Amino acid sequence: MEDQPLILLLFLVFFSSYQLPSSAYTLPDKYFINCGSNIDINITSRTYVGDMNSGHVSFTEQNSYVVDKKPASNTPSALYQTARIFRKKSSYNFKIDSNGSYLVRLHFFGLSNLRTAVFNVSASGFLLLHNFTIQNSDKTAVIKEFILSIPIGEFSIHLVPQGSSFAFVNAIEVFPAPPDFINDEHSNDQKGILPQALHTIHRINVGGPTLTPENDTLLRTWLPDDPYLYNVHTAINKQDLSAQPNYMAPVNKFIAPAPVYMSAKEMNIDTSRQSNNFNVTWSYDVTRNARHLVRVHFCDIVSPSLSNFQFLLYIDNYLSKEINPYQTTGQLATPFYVDFVVVSDDSGFMNISIGPDSRSLVKTAFLNGVEIMEMMRESDFVKSKQKPVFVIVVPVVLGVGGLVLVCIFGGLLFIILRSKKLKSIETPEGLPLTAYKGSTHSNRKKSQQSTRSREGTTNASPVPDLNLGLKIPFFEIQLATSNFDTKLLIGKGGFGDVYRGTLRTGIRVAVKRSKPGSGQGLPEFQTEIMILSRIRHLHLVSLIGYCDEMSEMILVYEFMEKGTLREHLYNSELPCLSWKQRLEICIGAARGLNYLHRGATGGIIHRDVKSTNILLDENLVAKVADFGLSRSGPPDQSHVSTVVKGTFGYLDPDYFRTQQLTEKSDVYSFGVVLLEVLCARPAIDPTLPMDQVNLAEWGMLYKKKGLLEQILDPSIKPQINPNSLRKFADMAEKCLEEDAADRPTMSDVAWDLEYALQLQQTAVVQEPHEDSTTNVSGMLLLPVIQRLPSMTAQFQSDDTSIIRPEGDSCSLLSTGEVFSQLRIDDAR
Structure with a gap:
């Protein structure tokens, strides 16, 4: 007991002397x-x-x-x-x-x-x-x-x-400057911050007014954030200028004055809206390809009481960090900040966003201040041209318990406790989006928490199965489309308008945007993302990314230079496709559908196969698109009971009658496409006589009468070898069988179309006055590839061969070669 006053005295002396400088x-x-x-x-x-x-x-x-x-x-x-x-x-x-x-x-x-x-x-x-x-x-x-x-x-x-x-x-x-004003911690072999010159580019009082040197502790000027806010409707100002922040070491009034911490921007939550899953984004001009120290300030003045919630912070598209105010400070209105060293890309802009975390009960986010400082290179003003990748992250806050222990045990224990609190956030690993410079891979192991923090590259989605690595901020899409300029409008559909766009890295894309706020098409939107994010194939259109901020539903695809197949068949000024080109396009589409049915995990039924959903790239390579109505299930599943959906004229009558969906429904729809290719007319044309309105019925009627040549597209009629036509027409007829069980599989369809192409290429092309006997001998010169009957043929699920156009000829590529050329590991 006698020692207690001495211990207390020593403690008080130590505490009074242990003040952060x-x-x-x-x-x-x-x-x-x-x-x-x-x-x-x-x-x-x-x-x-x-x-x-x-x-x-x-x-x-x-x-x-x-x-x-x-x-x-x-x-x-x-x-x-x-x-x-x-x-x-x-x-x-x-x-x-x-x-x-x-x-x-x-x-x-x-x-x-x-x-x-x-x-x-x-x-x-x-x-x-x-x-x-x-x-x-x-x-x-x-x-x-x-x-x-x-x-x-x-x-x-x-x-x-x-x-x-x-x-x-x-x-x-x-x-x-105040001691510890700039924290010099660093990781790996990167240079520390202190030896470098920092040039302040932006100092922003988020949610508050301009602060002049008269009301700043270090004579600094803080500017309002509104000019940098990408969408002013996404955030609201929060201010409590009458109160004072609860400064806790190492944060003090010299890090940022009280007005910075007592004002903030918070997500503008609309309680009447079903989903408030969006980001608040600021875009700052910065030096291109240069290292920057980014300091973000937080102080929770938005919560009415203590609540354990977290939200997400993003810098550009390759860095995400979970922000948990109470794990950091343990109390309301207590300032803290986080430092990042980030290398900018060559766009000249740096985007900082906040958004909700799907795992948090409280779905909001806030930000109080931002400082961006360029890190000057010694004796050299020319900035490095390295790819953008953030280098260091230095969190710099301590809890109350840590400070007390520091006062008792001194600097050593302080360092130990502090090191346990610090988190090193590393470059997100394995992000599939390559449209943005800076989505790099790190070889370092990630902790469980940093793994969780990078699950949302842009922000957490309300649909847990969506691929968050494909998320693109809304402002990026606005930039790509010049804010949805009508001059870039290239199409309209049931889902919404389609725009041509260019991402900041120069990649051309097609942007499909639903009508904002309509709320229609959400299941289709989610289905398309979930399907396209897990499949890759030469003949399936690639999903570059998507956006579901606020009421927006936007899909971003690879840009298909030549548009839809329908645009090349009728009602268009585009050049007419040759018969050979049409065959190659049909083969590609069939192979894409076959991969969906047999090669994709779980098996996928497209459910909306039509000529407008077959797109053509600059080389006229066909790619199946629009998976909003698709359904998935085990490959051996014979049918799926479902509400009938599809496009009139392409709809499988067996599916319509029984409401039992199978992969053969896609086969029927594809049979209609084959007739479109052959006849160059729509599936439904109400301007024609009653017996000609429906292409499938009309085409099969003429086929059975042996009069199919009468309804061929006149522009290709002289080009078609009769044997090629016969094989093609036979396959179309099989696809359009009333009973789904009598239809071929898509693998059979692809093989027979390939055979029709071989017949067309090998046989002597007849002149209009010649008969088919001229070509029979040509058929005999073919390699022994014919198989009878074709209905027994099955392609393996990995697509054992793919015909791909190269100039005026086709070459056979093995599946391995095709996927090698796609560089599947780096795709999207």
Whole structure:
């Protein structure tokens, strides 16, 4: 008991002495320099000493100064009434008496003809400004802020006129930053942050007003976020400026002032809306292909009471981080921040988003502040052209318990506890989306928590089976389509409008957008994503990504240059397809459908096969599209009871009668497509006589009468070899059998179409006056590939061979070769 007072005394002494250095920091008095003047002026409680009066600052003599004795009414401050001009390479020299990080600010204002100046500024071996000019700055001062690590001794700022121009500066600030203002933790063999020069590009008070040096602890300016917000309707301002944040070490008022933490943007949740699954996104202009330190500030002023919830933070499309305010701080209105080092891509923009986490009971997200600082390269202003990949993540907050233990046990235990709290978020692994530069792979092992955090590359989806790696932010799609410019509209369908677009990486895409807010087509939208995200095939259109933010339902596909098959058959000014081209297109579509039926996991029935859902790329390679009505099930499943859906004219009558869906329903629809290809007319044409309205009925009637040649497309009639036509027509007839059990499989269809192509290529093409006997001998010259009956043929589920057009000929590719060319491991 006698030892207790001594222990208590030691504890109090240790606690009082163990104050983080930042808490004892006060804004220094030097150096604040009024350039080109012998007058000291007081601005924002700081005295800016005239550079001719300062005994601790010197500058070289190749200079002159100007004094605007009658300052213009548009001069924003007395600080900008004078400037020092340098005609030759010159410098300001400062005496530094302590090591550490320093804030360096340079002020420029266009007095007289100073806007014509072009010059460089360098310091500590870094080129801070290159070919700098303020020509575009009208009535506004330009303040450039840098954070530099400066040793004891002389510190020089060099100003170098370019060409025949000159250099100038109105004011300079050089003063020590608070200790631990920049955290120097790093991982792997990356350089730390402190040895580098940081150039502040953006400092944003999210959800709040402009903060000027008068109300900032380090004389900083914080700008409002609204000009950077991509969609102003996605967020609302939250403010509690009457309260004070609960600062907890190592966060203090010098990291960010109270107004930053007591204002925020929160998701604009609409309780009347069924889904509020969207992101709030800000887009900032940054230096291309350069490393940036990104600091994001959080303080929960949006929750009415303590609640355990988390949300997701995204930087561009390759970094995601789970934010859990109460795991971090344990109480309301307690500030914390997270630092990231991110390499920008070549777009010139960096996008920062917040969105809900599907695992959280509370579906909201908030953000208080953002700072973006470019990391200057030493002695080199040319930025690295490396691919964008974030490098370091440095979380920098501690819990209350950790701080108490620090006070008791000292620095060692502090470090141990802190290291347990820190989380290193690494590059998301295995993201399938290659449309965005920066979706790279990391070889490092991920912890369970970081694995969970990257499940939503853009944000969590209300449908758990959707491939979140394919999510694309809405603002990216707006950029790609010039905000859905009607000039880029290339089609309309039941789901919505289709636009041509170009992603920021130059990849061309087709963007299918449902009518915003309609709520129609959600099951089809989800089905298409779930199916296309798990299948890949040469003859199936690839899904690049999707967006389901707010009320939007958008699908992004690879762009098919030649449009739909129907557009090349009738009612179009496009060039007519040859018979050989039509055969190759039908073969490709059949192989795509066969892969759906037999090769895809679980087996998939398309349920909406038609000529508008067969797309053609620039080489006229066919790809089946539009899987919104598709159904999946085990391959051996004979039928699926389902509400009848499809397109009139293509609909399987057996399916319509029994409501039992099988893969043979696709076969029937494909038979209608074969007749479209043959006759170049729609499946349903109500303008024709009653007996001709339905193509399937009309075509089969003429086929059975032996009059099929009478209804052929006249443009291809002279090209068709009769044996090729006969094989093609026989297959179409089998596909259109009334009883589904009598129809062939898609593998049979593909094989017989391939046979029809061989007949067309090998036989002598007859002239219009010749009869079919001319071609019989040609048939005998074929390799022995015929099989009878074709109904017994079965392709393996891995598609043992695929015919792919190459110029005017076709080559046989093994499945392995096809998938090798697709580079399936890197697809999408």
